[in-house]
Amino acid sequence: MSAPDVPTTMGALLIGGLFASLLSGVVTVQTLLYFRIYRCDPVKFKVLVLSVWGLDTLHTAFIWAGLWDYLIAYYGDTFDTKINFIPWSISMTVVITAIVTFLVHCFFVHRIFLLSRGNWFMVSPVIILALLRLAAASVTTGKMFHYKAFDVFKQHARWIFTLGLAVSSAVDVLITSLLFYLFQSKKPDTGHLKHVMDKLMLYAFETGSLTCVATIVAMISWVTMSHNLIFLGLHFVIGKLYANSLLVTLNTRRNIRRGSTSSGERGPVLFLEAPRNGKLSAPTTVGQRSLIDDYAPGSKELQITVEVETTTNIQYDSVPSVRGKGKSRY
16 A cells, blocks of 8 residues: 555544444434334334344444554554554445445335336346345455455455445435336325425435435545545445435334325325235225325335315304294204
8 A cells, every 4th residue: 555644544444433433323313213103113124124223233343343453453563564454344344334235225125116016127127236236245345354455455356346336326326216206206296295295205315315425435435545544434434324314214204294294185095005916906095094104114005195174164044943833843
């Protein structure tokens, strides 16, 4: 590694580790909120949240183990030798980030699958790219374990790490674009439902663009500044952003629901039913339900709700009475 210096090596790792730890705390708070607010969610989605939280916690532990190796365990070694070394814990952060990313991608692919009414042609490319990203990260971790030095890793396996970051960015762009398209295609021209769909589109754009930008910046740092460790400090944060994007998406459902019912517009419910025996049934209308809670992943139906309240007042100027023998009648 040519002319390494403390701010762009040790400093980048330390700042990246601090930000990653901060975001890991946010993940923990979001997880607690999820289990407090959405106790009735399906078990499989509770397992997903617990898995992401557990992997995120393990990822943070590996980050601090790596920082211990760089800052404490190898204190006194020559600077070039210490910075060039790849601790096993740093190698593990790469594959754990990839697993968290894959789980979050699968979550959003599930949303696209429901919104598109089981369109495999739409979701298959996303699934393939997500698997490719996971495979690239797994190979990267294996190569890091094997070479144990950044200069050798860059010489023989630089392309595989670059491929993983590039594919991850492509998956984010695809998912965001597909969600945006599906929400836009179902959005009415006017009415309160248009406002709700606009809000869902905004959430999809914000969660997808944040992870995409972070991954692209890390990739650019890796390609253009591989002599320092800025790319690694940025990579520490990527997995945390994916975990938070999942939990924010789940935890904002109630807020969107409250906003969707504030205007008082009501109407029939359009069901886009989940697959039954491998087939999707046609839309049906029943009852009155809420858009956002029923849209939640794992629900049996996908709802689009417009409710209309009407009030009829009948006023009489007087109440006539007719008297006869016996009882009075009105």
